[in-house]
Amino acid sequence: MALQDQNTPKTPEEQKEEYKKNPMRLYGIYSSIVFQMLAIIALGFWGGKKINDYLELPNDLLTVAIGLSGLGLALYSTLKQLENINK
Structure with missing residues (x-):
């Protein structure tokens, strides 16, 4: 009976679920999200x-501020993508 269950064709819903759970996929x-x-x-x-150098500012506070806003944007983007994957 187990051999017969393996050879039965899968429904499209079962194939879709199997595709979604594929470890390589x-x-x-997840690796593309990291990159x-x-x-x-x-x-x-x-x-x-580049902006800090263009404006010739004496300190790097603008670099840090824009960099940290990029970090926030990256975290927001990552969380949104993970939320969409888990749906």
Whole structure:
């Protein structure tokens, strides 16, 4: 009987659930989220440094402020993407 259950065709709903739970697919999704997060943070600090250099400010407070806002944006983006994945 177990052999017969393995050979029975799966419904589209079962195939969709199996696809969603595929470990390699989830690994790809989560690793892409990490790279997006790193890119947003890096662009925030790089852009902050460029603006700070352009304005010729004596301290790096603008770099830190823009970089931290990039960090906040990256965290917000990550949480939204994780929320969509878990639905």
